[in-house]
Amino acid sequence: MRxxxxxxxxxxxxxxxxxxxxxxxxxxxxxxxxxxYDDIDSPADRPPDFVLTHHVQGLDAVEAVRAGVADGDRxxxxxxxxxxxxxxxxxxxxxxxxxxxxxxxIVIVTGYSDFxxxxxxxxxxxxxxxxxxxxxxxxxxxxxxxxxxxxxWQLDRELAVTxxxxxxxxxxxxxxxxxxxxxxxxxxxxxxxxxxxxxxNRLAFVRRLTEQVRQPHSFAMAMIDLDRFKQVNxxxxxxxxxxxxxxxxxxxIDAVGADGFVARLGGDEFGVLMxxxxxxxxxxxxxxxxxxxxxSFSVFxxxxxxxxxxxxxxxxxxxxxxxxxxxxRRADLALNEAKRSGRGVARAYDDxxxxxxxxxxxxxxGLRGAIARGELTLLYQPIFAxxxxxxxxxxxxxxxxxxxxxxxxxxxxxPIAEESNLIHELGxxxxxxxxxxxxxxxxxxxxxxxxPRQFRRPNFAGLVMDRLNAWGxxxxxxxxxxxxxxxxxxxxxxxxxxSQLRRMGLRIALDDFGTGYSSLYNIRTFALDCLKIDxxxxxxxxxxxxxxAIVHSIIHLGRALGLEVVAEGVETDAQxxxxxxxxxSQLQGYHLARPVDAAAAIALARRSDGAIAAxxxxx
Ligand code: C2E
Ligand code: CA
Ligand code: CA
Numbered sequence: 238m239r240x241x242x243x244x245x246x247x248x249x250x251x252x253x254x255x256x257x258x259x260x261x262x263x264x265x266x267x268x269x270x271x272x273x274y275d276d277i278d279s280p281a282d283r284p285p286d287f288v289l290t291h292h293v294q295g296l297d298a299v300e301a302v303r304a305g306v307a308d309g310d311r312x313x314x315x316x317x318x319x320x321x322x323x324x325x326x327x328x329x330x331x332x333x334x335x336x337x338x339x340x341x342x343i344v345i346v347t348g349y350s351d352f353x354x355x356x357x358x359x360x361x362x363x364x365x366x367x368x369x370x371x372x373x374x375x376x377x378x379x380x381x382x383x384x385x386x387x388x389x390w391q392l393d394r395e396l397a398v399t400x401x402x403x404x405x406x407x408x409x410x411x412x413x414x415x416x417x418x419x420x421x422x423x424x425x426x427x428x429x430x431x432x433x434x435x436x437x438n439r440l441a442f443v444r445r446l447t448e449q450v451r452q453p454h455s456f457a458m459a460m461i462d463l464d465r466f467k468q469v470n471x472x473x474x475x476x477x478x479x480x481x482x483x484x485x486x487x488x489x490i491d492a493v494g495a496d497g498f499v500a501r502l503g504g505d506e507f508g509v510l511m512x513x514x515x516x517x518x519x520x521x522x523x524x525x526x527x528x529x530x531x532x533s534f535s536v537f538x539x540x541x542x543x544x545x546x547x548x549x550x551x552x553x554x555x556x557x558x559x560x561x562x563x564x565x566r567r568a569d570l571a572l573n574e575a576k577r578s579g580r581g582v583a584r585a586y587d588d589x590x591x592x593x594x595x596x597x598x599x600x601x602x603g604l605r606g607a608i609a610r611g612e613l614t615l616l617y618q619p620i621f622a623x624x625x626x627x628x629x630x631x632x633x634x635x636x637x638x639x640x641x642x643x644x645x646x647x648x649x650x651x652p653i654a655e656e657s658n659l660i661h662e663l664g665x666x667x668x669x670x671x672x673x674x675x676x677x678x679x680x681x682x683x684x685x686x687x688x689p690r691q692f693r694r695p696n697f698a699g700l701v702m703d704r705l706n707a708w709g710x711x712x713x714x715x716x717x718x719x720x721x722x723x724x725x726x727x728x729x730x731x732x733x734x735x736s737q738l739r740r741m742g743l744r745i746a747l748d749d750f751g752t753g754y755s756s757l758y759n760i761r762t763f764a765l766d767c768l769k770i771d772x773x774x775x776x777x778x779x780x781x782x783x784x785x786a787i788v789h790s791i792i793h794l795g796r797a798l799g800l801e802v803v804a805e806g807v808e809t810d811a812q813x814x815x816x817x818x819x820x821x822s823q824l825q826g827y828h829l830a831r832p833v834d835a836a837a838a839i840a841l842a843r844r845s846d847g848a849i850a851a852x853x854x855x856x
Contacts, residue, residue, distance in 0.1 A: 238285045238387045239305065243298040243330060244318035244346070249372075250291050253316070256376040257287055257383075285387055295321055295330030302334045302341065312341055313390040314383050316370075319347035328352065331361035340393060341366070342386035348372035431501040433479055434486040442500035442508045443561055449510055450552065450559040457519040457551045459509040460568040461489065461526065464544035464580040466505035469536070477536045478505075484534050485543060492529040508568075516551045516585055523547045523583035531581065547583035548572025570594060600653050603639050608666050612638050615670050616832035619841055620684065620803060620825045623817050628845035630716065632684040632825065633671040634832045635663070647686075655688050664691045668701070672708040672715070674835055678842035684716040684746060689723035693730070698737040712742035716767070719745070721753030724763060732763055739764035746803070751787060761798055767823075768795045772806020775826070779811060792819045 242253050290312070292298040298315065305311045315334055319327035331343050343361055345354070348371070358367050368386070370378060429441040437445070449456050463485060470478035482505060489499045489507055497511035509526070513519040530545040548571030550564055567586040573594070575584035607613050617631035635647045654660040664687060671683045687697075694700065705712055717738060724731040724747075738745055746767040747760065751774055770791050777784030788804070795802040804816045807826025816824055833841065 238287055238314075238391070239290060239310065239312045240287050240383055240387075241290050241292070241298055241301060241312045241315040243292045243295060243315065243321065243327070245293050245321040245324075246318075247293070249318070250293075252374070252376070253289065253291075253379065256379045257289060285384065285391075287383060287387070293321070295325040295327070295333075298330055299333045299337070302337050306338055311338060313387040314342045314344060316344045316346050316379070316383075319345060319352050328357050328360060331357055331367070335361040335366075340390065340397075342368070342390050344368045344370055344382060344386070346370045346372060346374065434483050434501050436486050436490065436507075437498070437500040439500065439502045439508075442498070442502060442510075443565075445498050445500070445510060446508075446561040446564060450561060450564065453554050455513060455515070455551065455553045457509075457511050457513040457522070457549060458564050458568050459511070459519075459523050459526065459550075459583070460502070460548040460565075460572045461507040461509060461530075461545050462548075462572055462576065463505040463530070464546055464576075465542075469541055473536065473539055473541070477539065477541070480536045481505075481534065481541060481543070484536070485530055485545070488529050488532075488543075489526060492526050513551060519549055519551045520583060520585060523549050527581060527583060544581050546572060546575040546580045548575050549583055549585045551585065567591075597653050599641065600639075600645070600650050601657070601659070603641055604637070604650055604654055604659055604663070607637055607639070608662060612640070613663070613666060613670075614638070614834070615667060615674070616834060617674070617683075617838035618825060618832035619830040619838070619845075620823050621829050623820075623822055623824065626824070626829065628681055628830075628841055629823060630682045630684050631678070631838055631842070632718070632832075633667060633686070635667055635686075651688060655690050660688055660690050661694060664688070665704075668704050669708075672704060672710050674838070675708070675710055675714055677835075677839045679845075681842050681845070682714045682716055682744065684718050684744075686718045686748065687723070689720065689726065692717075692719050692723040692734065693727065697734055698741060701738070701743070702741055713744065716744035716746050718748040718769070720748050721750070721760075724760075725753070735764040751791060765800060767801040767803055769803045769805050769825075770821075772826070775804050775806045775812055775816070776808070778815060779809070785815075788816070788821075789819050792816075792821050796820060796822075 240257075242250060244250060244253075290301055292301060295317075298317070302312060302315070315331075317327045317330050317334075321327065321330070325333075327345055327347065331345065334341060334343065343366060345352070345357055345367065347369075354369055358364055361367055368382065370382060429437060429444075431438040446458065463481070466478065466481065469481055482501070485505075486499070486501060486507065489509065493499050493509055493511060497509055500508045502508045511519075511522060513522065527545055527547055530543045532543055534541050534543055548568045550567045550571060552559055552564055567590075570590040571584045571586035574590050575582050578584065614636045616634045616636055618634055619628040620630040620632060621627065622629045635651070637645045637647075637650055639645055651660070651663075654663050668685055671685050675683055691697070701715070701717070702712070705715060724735075735745060744766045745764060746769055747763075747765055748769045749771040750768045752771045768791060770788055774784045774788050774791075778788055779785075792802045801822040802820075803823040803825060804812075804821045805825045807813055807816065807824050808828045810828065812826070813824060813828065830841070
């Protein structure tokens with residue numbers, strides 16, 4: 238360890254030298270003693286090895302310190318005399334040395350008492366690095382001071398290194414803490430937001446709803462579902478579907494505004510919470526949301542018509558059923574009702590919705606086993622030719638004798654079956670049953686109803702043909718009855734199916750004509766044989782001019798397009814006369830015959846045999 242000694246008197250230097258020599262001797266003795274008596278003194282307690290540097294002038298000493306710092310071989314302790322003529326004095330020397338090396342331990346050594354320790358401390362401090370010894374000094378005093386200060390210098394340096402390492406560690410830890418905090422808030426965000434839209438997700442919605450129900454205020458929950466979303470997904474692809482969801486989400490957020498809350502509940506379903514004054518206010522707000530969604534968007538260059546249905550629940554301050562699950566369930570029921578009643582509308586929840594769901598479930602479960610249990614039958618309603626009123630065909634009409642609900646009409650259970658693949662099972666049974674009956678009739682054809690879902694079943698025409706072949710029945714003895722909905726939901730595909738059926742030789746009737754959106758103009762391109770005028774028009778004929786006019790024009794234009802026109806729901810003789818005059822080709826209705834069972838149908842068919850020949854003779 239290096240010691241610097243600055244003193245203008247050579248004899249003083251001599252004293253220093255002797256002091257440190259003696260300390261070497263003492264050191265050797267101490268080591269021997271440690272060997273002999275197994276002394277517990279550690280090496281740190283013994284004076285370290287000192288290397289002395291002597292200078293007689295302050296400036297030389299300053300230079301030595303500077304060189305030591307530059308070479309990385311620093312002095313631990315400097316012993317400095319105060320008066321060193323002709324050069325700078327000890328105070329100045331100490332000040333300059335301190336400026337170069339802040340760590341060095343300084344000992345001011347003087348024989349005079351005319352200096353102020355405070356003054357020197359001020360320029361060469363800090364106080365814990367500056368010490369004073371009076372001349373003439375004791376040898377022990379110098380060595381002990383040097384040893385103690387060298388030790389301390391060493392510790393200070395080690396401490397400084399440790400501090401630096403710790404400071405680095407703290408910086409690192411602080412960075413890691415920041416990163417963790419960022420990751421955590423990211424994780425929290427991800428758990429509460431939907432990845433596609435970045436809107437709150439179902440979890441966040443339920444949490445918000447839970448907060449809402451605890452507040453003593455009225456609010457509305459709207460469940461919003463896009464209409465025809467599946468169609469966009471299927472025809473334009475999932476990316477387009479995603480884009481539509483994103484666009485709709487931001488439209489809803491804008492439309493709902495700052496006091497509301499919008500979340501994506503999943504798929505094409507959104508949840509909205511908003512303050513409302515009453516149900517009328519809530520319905521108005523929901524209608525506004527539907528309008529906002531019902532614009533035409535550009536999705537990847539395709540124009541897509543947006544449309545949405547809304548299920549609404551208004552939760553009043555004092556209501557029962559303020560639990561979040563119950564609110565969600567009711568909104569869901571209301572949404573189902575909105576979808577069922579034609580889409581693009583908002584429906585507010587009422588208790589009957591719940592009841593109807595239960596009933597529907599019961600019907601669905603009952604229907605599943607109905608075929609196996611032999612609960613289904615077909616009735617046949619004759620269709621009469623205008624001239625001579627002979628029976629040219631029978632329409633097959635399904636009946637279900639449910640042990641639980643009694644005799645249920647198809648108008649009740651077909652729409653329920655239509656919501657699942659159950660409709661195919663029923664439809665297959667109906668077709669087989671009708672074809673099984675056909676050989677018992679002399680020549681009439683059978684007209685079978687097919688719901689939109691049946692008609693859109695893949696390879697519909699092929700499946701029908703298979704059944705005809707299986708029963709060995711000519712295609713022209715089967716008429717397919719479909720509605721406009723079946724055709725116009727996907728016009729291109731329907732046109733293809735229809736012309737396939739036509740090529741196979743089947744007859745095709747458009748049922749309930751006049752109630753849908755199609756006009757005679759746009760049905761002209763489809764391969765059809767027959768229009769069945771919806772019975773609401775026949776019913777209104779005698780009472781309203783409009784109905785009579787519609788019936789007349791359908792008959793007129795149908796004939797112009799080469800189609801047969803059937804009037805259904807004929808209930809009076811007056812209607813029969815009017816329809817005959819108007820030129821309607823066939824008539825069906827309670828006035829002429831109610832739907833009858835198979836045996837009765839066979840009897841009617843056989844009696845009517847003669848007219849069949851006449852009908853067939855027509856070109
Ligand atoms: P639709 O095709 O319009 O069938 C005519 C309905 O009107 C039948 O009711 C028939 O009984 C009834 N009707 C016939 N003449 C008169 C009349 O003079 N006055 C009145 N008020 N009604 C008359 P039904 O049998 O209850 O059938 C209802 C609907 O159920 C049918 O309407 C048809 O859309 C559907 N449907 C019936 N059977 C089947 C089937 O096997 N498959 C499918 N997919 N749907 C079927
Ligand atoms: Ca029908
Ligand atoms: Ca009909």
